[in-house]
Amino acid sequence: MADGDGMRKVLFVIASLHYGGAERALSNIMTHFPDHWEIDILINNETMVEFPYKGNLLSLSLPVFGDRKTPIYFLRETIKRARVLKKMKRAKDYDACISFLDSANISNVLSGNKYCKTIISMRLNMTSEKSGLLYRVSALPLMKLLYNHADKIVAVSREIEQDAKARFHIPDEKITTIVNGYDVAKIAEQAQRKPENAMPFEGKRLVVTVGRLDSQKGQWHLIRAFAEVAAREPDALLCVVGTGDCEPYLKRLIQLYHLEKQVLLAGFSDNPFWYDAQAEVFVLPSMYEGFPNALAEAVCCGAPCIATDFHSGAREILAPEMDVMGAQVTEITETAYGILTPLCSGTMYKGTEPLEAAERQLAEAILLLLQDKEKNQYYRDQSVKRRDMLGIQAVVQDWIRVMEE
Numbered sequence: 001m002a003d004g005d006g007m008r009k010v011l012f013v014i015a016s017l018h019y020g021g022a023e024r025a026l027s028n029i030m031t032h033f034p035d036h037w038e039i040d041i042l043i044n045n046e047t048m049v050e051f052p053y054k055g056n057l058l059s060l061s062l063p064v065f066g067d068r069k070t071p072i073y074f075l076r077e078t079i080k081r082a083r084v085l086k087k088m089k090r091a092k093d094y095d096a097c098i099s100f101l102d103s104a105n106i107s108n109v110l111s112g113n114k115y116c117k118t119i120i121s122m123r124l125n126m127t128s129e130k131s132g133l134l135y136r137v138s139a140l141p142l143m144k145l146l147y148n149h150a151d152k153i154v155a156v157s158r159e160i161e162q163d164a165k166a167r168f169h170i171p172d173e174k175i176t177t178i179v180n181g182y183d184v185a186k187i188a189e190q191a192q193r194k195p196e197n198a199m200p201f202e203g204k205r206l207v208v209t210v211g212r213l214d215s216q217k218g219q220w221h222l223i224r225a226f227a228e229v230a231a232r233e234p235d236a237l238l239c240v241v242g243t244g245d246c247e248p249y250l251k252r253l254i255q256l257y258h259l260e261k262q263v264l265l266a267g268f269s270d271n272p273f274w275y276d277a278q279a280e281v282f283v284l285p286s287m288y289e290g291f292p293n294a295l296a297e298a299v300c301c302g303a304p305c306i307a308t309d310f311h312s313g314a315r316e317i318l319a320p321e322m323d324v325m326g327a328q329v330t331e332i333t334e335t336a337y338g339i340l341t342p343l344c345s346g347t348m349y350k351g352t353e354p355l356e357a358a359e360r361q362l363a364e365a366i367l368l369l370l371q372d373k374e375k376n377q378y379y380r381d382q383s384v385k386r387r388d389m390l391g392i393q394a395v396v397q398d399w400i401r402v403m404e405e
Contacts, residue, residue: 009038009092010403011116012055013085013099013108015077016048017041019212019268021293022100022123025156025180027051032183032396040092042084044077050270060084074139078103078110085111096403098154102139109146117403119152122160123290124312144168152402154178156291159312159324176402179316180291181395184387187300191277195269201278204237205370208279208303210272210294211286213244213265218285218308220246220253221344221359225285227257228355228363233370238263239279241272249348256352276301280376281369285362287346289313300387304379305338306365308358314340317386332365337386338379341365 012030017023030039031054039055046059060081085107089097096117099108105120112118147153147168153175155161161177164170207226211217219240226238240250240263247265254263269275272294276282282298284307289295291313298305299317307314309329315322319335333340342358355363369376 007036007038009040009094011040011042011085011088011092011094011097013042013081013097013104014101015044015104017043017051017053018048019050021180021290022121023051024293025291026100027053028181028183028392029396029399030054032181032392034396034400040088040094042081042088044081058088074103078106078142081107082110086113089113089116098399098403102143105150106139106142106146109149112149112151117151118149119154119402120147120150122153122155122164124160124288148174150174152176152405154399154402156180157312157316157324159315160290162325163312178395178398178402179390180293180296181392182296182300182390183392184300184390187273187297190271191273191301193271194274195271197267197269198274199239199264199266201237201239203235205233205235206275206279207236207238207281207283207366207370208241208275208298209238209283209285210241210275210298211284211292213240213242213246213250215246215346215348216287216289217242217244217246218287218344218346219250220348221308222283222285222362223250223253223257223259223263224349224355225359225363225366226263227259228360229366229370230259230262232367234262236262236366236370239266239275240264241266241269241275243268253349273297273301276303279303281306281366283362283366284308284314285344286310286314287343291316296390299337299383300390302380302383302387304369304376305383306362306369307338307340308343308362309333309340310343317390332361332368337382339365339369 014026031052041053042058044060044062045064094116096119097108098119099105100121108118155177158177161175229236276298282303282305284295288310295307295317315324318338321336328343329340330342341362344358
């Protein structure tokens with residue numbers, strides 16, 4: 001509860017402040033919290049920090065490597081965190097404990113007490129989650145059992161809210177949606193700074209995608225589609241910003257399609273905004289998302305945007321006029337703030353098999369924005385309009401309202 005001098009106390013819980021969308025979102029939230037809030041942040045290991053934070057950083061001192069992705073580690077991490085949280089909530093008299101991602105959410109609910117409000121943040125649509133044994137054996141059963149015992153559930157998109165209501169039978173009054181917020185002014189300032197390791201793009205028409213190189217993000221579908229784009233627009237250059245397990249596969253695809261001069265794997269950048277600002281077209285070819293920071297940040301940089309219709313997040317950023325639970329698009333669909341294309345299959349092709357229909361439509365959407373100057377400028381202007389609706393200050397106030405209800 002609030003101290004006599006008006007100081008309020010909040011505890012944020014997440015596995016790390018390292019690379020990731022939820023981690024970046026939490027960093028943005030807590031660094032913009034009002035100064036009259038005392039903030040603690042509990043993470044797994046003090047070395048797992050990349051994003052800025054505000055407040056007191058606390059660590060569980062769990063191992064960074066080893067069996068992190070096994071059910072045994074998940075359960076051990078969750079139980080240890082719950083025990084620590086129980087003690088912390090008793091000792092510090094927090095107004096609220098807010099957790100991000102499944103293990104932290106479960107620990108938060110397990111350690112709940114009537115004096116500290118338990119708030120959990122849901123970041124992914126359960127029907128879209130592609131996790132294997134870890135998710136099915138460890139997380140999902142506990143989520144079904146425990147999530148209804150939280151005081152409040154905050155979904156990162158309307159589609160995730162609707163899915164959670166249906167799957168976990170959560171009443172309307174217990175769940176709300178708060179989207180990720182962005183420091184628009186800071187992004188604009190960073191977008192002007194060229195990273196030291198940036199490759200030269202002079203004379204090229206830049207198509208950009210940003211994200212981890214993994215099976216969720218679908219960059220291989222974009223590379224295959226870009227083979228068609230490159231054949232018709234030889235000056236086009238695809239810049240893939242990010243690192244991850246799929247990098248060897250993507251390199252092999254680039255070689256198979258002879259795209260070494262037209263597809264650049266730029267690696268990780270702590271300033272993807274510069275790439276976004278240079279883009280003639282930004283593309284997010286994901287298989288599923290929660291509320292995709294990469295897409296929202298590209299909008300904040302004024303880039304004309306294309307996304308596959310993975311529903312959660314894509315429609316809310318580019319097409320707020322569309323029903324988030326409606327059928328996925330089956331053709332190129334021009335929306336209020338960007339273009340949606342059909343979801344690709346997720347098949348990781350071994351060779352140069354013919355493009356699937358969704359890949360062909362993705363290629364056509366990219367070509368549309370490269371070749372139609374008026375449409376490109378229209379969607380650039382629309383991104384600027386949308387940017388003004390994604391500011392972090394309003395989002396922080398939404399979180400504070402949830403805590404004070």
